[in-house]
Amino acid sequence: AQRVTQPEKLLSVFKGAPVELKCNYSYSGSPELFWYVQYSRQRLQLLLRHISRESIKGFTADLNKGETSFHLKKPFAQEEDSAMYYCALSPGTYKYIFGTGTRLKVLA
Amino acid sequence: DTGVSQDPRHKITKRGQNVTFRCDPISEHNRLYWYRQTLGQGPEFLTYFQNEAQLEKSRLLSDRFSAERPKGSFSTLEIQRTEQGDSAMYLCASVLSGRIDEQYFGPGTRLTVT
Numbered sequence A: 001a002q003r004v005t006q007p008e009k010l011l012s013v014f015k016g017a018p019v020e021l022k023c024n025y026s027y028s029g030s031p032e033l034f035w036y037v038q039y040s041r042q043r044l045q046l047l048l049r050h051i052s053r054e055s056i057k058g059f060t061a062d063l064n065k066g067e068t069s070f071h072l073k074k075p076f077a078q079e080e081d082s083a084m085y086y087c088a089l090s091p092g093t094y095k096y097i098f099g100t101g102t103r104l105k106v107l108a
Numbered sequence B: 001d002t003g004v005s006q007d008p009r010h011k012i013t014k015r016g017q018n019v020t021f022r023c024d025p026i027s028e029h030n031r032l033y034w035y036r037q038t039l040g041q042g043p044e045f046l047t048y049f050q051n052e053a054q055l056e057k058s059r060l061l062s063d064r065f066s067a068e069r070p071k072g073s074f075s076t077l078e079i080q081r082t083e084q085g086d087s088a089m090y091l092c093a094s095v096l097s098g099r100i101d102e103q104y105f106g107p108g109t110r111l112t113v114t
Helices: none
Strands: A003-005 A010-014 A019-021 A024-026 A032-038 A045-049 A072-074 A083-090 A102-107 B005-007 B010-013 B019-024 B031-037 B044-050 B053-057 B065-068 B075-079 B088-095 B109-113
Touching: A003 A083, A010 A019, A019 A102, B005 B088, B010 B019, B019 B088, B019 B109, B031 B075, B044 B065, B075 B088
Parallel strands: A010 A102, B010 B109
Antiparallel strands: A003 A024, A019 A072, A032 A045, A032 A083, A083 A102, B005 B019, B019 B075, B031 B044, B031 B088, B044 B053, B065 B075, B088 B109
């Protein structure tokens, strides 16, 4: 079955500390993977997509097919990074499967 | 164009009543998605349209749920004979095919069934 697992419901880090939000997926093929973010009182929006291999707001994510992971990383957390983060998988059928999300709290 | 809009933003209904939600996507976007999100969960795929064609429905979508996109523009999601378990946030998203597959989400409609 296709599944996205985000093991942490809440992650608290201090400002300036490194951040890693974990995402593991279950899919036998070559998926497209995304990270979406929802800031307080805002809509869900795309943060980054693995195929673009880009860094957005200092965040990067590397697809590890061996470990079936797509962890989101940032070397130095900022208070404005506090938000809900969702990992999502598309198995190539235009359908998207989201994880349960991780709330990131960056403490001053 | 201010993005994807949804109406109403909030709906309170009694169990057994029918409700209909509307989604207006970004005008040139040809794919439209409906999701349901409950507390502590991520968005759960319900169905999606390519223009006016409904191409996939989740197996979780019971017969009480129906969605339409009559002219390939706005879409409606109807829930008949609502149940308390239908209480959730209903999200709509649109995508321009051929682009980066970035989904643009609406603000959602929060449904409360009493």
